[in-house]
Amino acid sequence: MTHEAGWAHAPGALRGPAWLRQPDDVNALLPQLWSTTARKRDGVLEVGGVPLPELAAVHGTPAYVLDEADFRARARTFRDGFAGYDVYYAGKAFLSVAVARWVAQEGLCLDVCSGGELTVAERAGVPMERVGFHGNNKTVAELERAVTLGVGRIVVDSFDEIERLGTITRELGRSARVMVRVTAGVEAHTHEFIATAHEDQKFGFSIASGAALEATRRVLATDGLELVGLHSHIGSQIFDTAGFEVAARRVLGLHQRVADELSHVMPEMDLGGGFGIAYTSQDEPAEPAHLAAGLTSIVEQECRARGIAVPHLSIEPGRAIVGPAMCTLYRVGTVKQVTLDAGAVRTYVSVDGGMSDNIRTALYDADYSCTLASRGSDAAPVLARVVGKHCEAGDIVVRDEFLPGDIAPGDLVAVPGTGAYCRSMSSNYNHALRPPVVAVVDGASRVIVRRETEDDLLATDVG
Template sequence: MQFHGTAKVNQKGHLEIGSVDTIKLAEEFGTPLYVYDVALIRERARSFKETFETLGVNAQVAYASKAFSTVAMVQLAAEEGLSLDVVSGGELYTALAAGFPAGKIHFHGNNKSLQELDMAIEAGIGCVVVDNFDELEMLVELCSSTGKSVNVLLRVTPGIEAHTHDYILTGQEDSKFGFGLENGQADKALLEAMNSGSVRLLGLHCHIGSQIFETTGFLLAARKIYAKLNEWKKLYGFEPKVLNLGGGFGIRYTEEDNPIPASRYVVAIIEEVREQADQYGMVVPEIWIEPGRSLVGDAGTTLYRTGSRKEVPDIRQYLAVDGGMSDNIRPALYQAKYEAVLAGRVLAKPEETVAIAGKCCESGDMLIWDIPLPKAEKADILAVFCTGAYGYSMANNYNRIPRPAVVFVENGEAKLVVKRETFEDMVRLDLPLKERVKSK
C-alpha cells in the first residue's frame, strides 16, 4: 500500500494522518468522515507556484474549487497565494463569504445566469471566462447599464480531448463548452469582445480533459491556439496578455495510475508557450492553470464504519459500510476505483476478499469491488483513500442520508471545518402540505 502525504502507520498499528490517529477521529467526529491532510495540500500548491517562480514566468495558479469547495478550503487556498476558479453563484458566494480576494477569482461555466454575472461584476472579480455568445451579450449589456467593465477570457475548444494517457484530436470540436477554434466561432467571439467597448479581453482559455498523466495534450492545445493567434495578430493586431491552459492533472487512485510530478506539467507548458510565442514573434503571456483534483484529491481520506455482511456462496462476500454513493458517487457514475485499509489494523495480513457495499437502496451503490482485507469485525473503521476531490462536492441526500462532516488535520491537530448534517437540517427547507396535528 502506497500512502500519500503525511499518512502512515503509528505504533498502535493504526492509520495516522497529519499526526492524528484516524481511529480517534472516527470516535470524536463520527462516520462517515472526510479527513483532509492539510500539509499535502500546501505541498502541492507550492509545487505548482514555485515552478513558475523558479522559471521566471508571470502566472496564476487558480484552485479549481469545484473539486472541493468550503469556506475553510477557500481560506487555505488564499493562505497559499492561489487564485480561485468558481463555476456557479454558490461557489462565488462561498469564496466571498470566506473573504477570498475578489480580484483573484475567475468565473467559469457554460450557463451563467444574468444574476450570477451581475453578482460577479458587483463583487469586482478578476476575470469572467466567457463560454458562449449569449453570455458575451449579457456581459456587454450589464457593463453598459452599470458603467462598469470586466476582464474576460474567451474559452475555446481546440479540438483536443485528453484523459489519462490518451488524447484525441476531434475536428468536430463537439463540446458543450467554449467557442470552436476551427469553425469560425472563436473568430466571431474575438471581434465581438474587441469591439464591445465594455469588456476587457485579456486572452484565451481552454481545458482539454481530466486525470491526465502526460503533457502531450497540453502541448498540442498550445500549438493549435498559437496557430490561430498568429492569424489574429496579422488580421487584427491581437496578442493575448493571458493564456489559461486549464487543469486536469492526474493523481494516483490505485496502483494502476502513474501520474507525473506537478512540476513536469508546468515546465512542459512553459517551454511550449515560450517556443510558440517566439516562433510567431509574440510576447510570452501570463500563464494561468487550474489544478483542482491534483491539489486535494489524494489529500482526502473517507472513514467509514463497517456493518452487515452478506455471502453469496462461490461468488462474493459483501461488506457494508455506513456511507456509499451519498458521500462518494464517483464509483457509481464513473466506475472510479479506490484503495482502502482497515484503519485499526493496517499491517494485518489480508484474510479475505470482500466487496465494499454502500448503504443506499441501489444495487449500483458499491464503493470497491473485491479488495483483500483482514477479517473485518463489525464497527471496524475502513479508510478509503484519495476521496478529496468530488466526494464532498458531489455528496447528496439520497435516501435522506445526512452528508458527512469534514475535518482538516495538520501537525497533530484536528479541526472540524464542516459540521455533520442532521435529520433536522434535511427537512429545514421542506414546507408541509398541511400542519401536523400534535397528539395529546
C-alpha cells in the same frame, strides 16, 4: 488499489482486475495514494497525527478527513513549480471557507464556477482580483454580482453570455476582464464525461468551426469588455503533456490570428488543469515542476516558431491539490460472502456511507483503494468489494480490494484520494445526511464543514 501489477490467480479463484495483486502485507499503505502524514501504528491509521479511531469517536462516521499540512504543501508545490504562472485552485474539486483561505494564504488564485462558490470566496476574504469565474450558463444575477465584486476575470462560454455580460457592464457602468473559452478538438485519454476539449460537448467555442474567432471579435466590439486571453481545458485525470501540446498549438494559432486580423494582442492564456493523481498503483502522476517545464517548453517553442511573444500563462489544478489530501472514513456495518456462478466467493463489505458521499465510482467507473483503519490483522487477505447502504446495485465505493479476511462489523475502513469531487458532488439520496469535513494538523482535529442534521434535511421541506 494498494498493490502492484501481475497477480497470478489461483485456479478457480475470484478474479479482480488483471493488474491487481495480492499484497504481501494487507496492513501496509502505498504512500503515493495517501496524504503525506498518513501512517499506521500497530495497524491503526493516523492522519495529521490524529488516530482515526479517536477521530471517529469524536466526529462520527462517515467523515471526510482533510490533511491541512498536505493540502498546503501541494498548493505550494504548484505555486513554486509553476513560478511565473498564475495558479488558480479549481474550487469545484472541493471548496469551503477554510480551504479558500488556505488557497489565498499560500499565494494561489481561486477559480469558481457558480454563485455559491463565489459566495464562499467572498466570505473567506479572497481578494476578488485573484478570482476567476467559469461556467457555461452563468445567470444574469451571477454575472451582475461578479462584475460588481470586481472578479479578476470572467471566462465566457457562449455568444449569449457575451451579449448578456455586455449589457450588464453598461447598466452597472463597470468593466469586466474576459477570457474566451475555446475547444481545441483534442481527445484527452480519459473518461468521456471528463474530456472537455473535443467538439461534441457543451463547453467553449470551437476553433475549427470559426466560432472561437467570432467570439473574440464580438468581445472586442462590446463596450465594457476587455479581452485578456484565451482559455483551453482538455479534460481531467491527465498524466502527461502530450494532449496539451496539440491544444497549445491550436490555441496559439488562434491567438496569432486575433493579433493579425483583429489587431489585438491578448496578454494572457490559460492552459486549464486536469492534472491526475494516483487512485491506484497503476497511476503515475508527474511532479508539478516537471509538468511546468513541459508546458512552458511547448508554449515557448510554438511562440518562437510563430514569431510572437509568450503570453502570461495560468493553470487551474484542483484535484491534484486536494485529491490526495483527503480520505473518507467509514464504519463497517455488515460483511456478506456471496457465492458466484463459478463457485468463487466475493466478500461484500457494507459501510455507513456510499454513493451519497462518493458518486464517482458509479458515475465514472472510478477505481479507489481502501484499508482497514482501526486495527492490525494477521488474517489472510480476501478480495472484497466495499459497498454503500443505498438502494442501488451500483452503490459501490471500492470495486476490488484486498482486505483482511477477519474484517467485521464495527471495524473502520478508510478510502484515500477522496478530496476531489466527492464532497462537492455529494447528495441526500435516500435522505442521507452529508458527512462532515474534519481538518487534521499537528495532532488536532477541527470540523470545517459540519455534518448535516435531520433539521437541515427538512429545512426546505415546507410540507
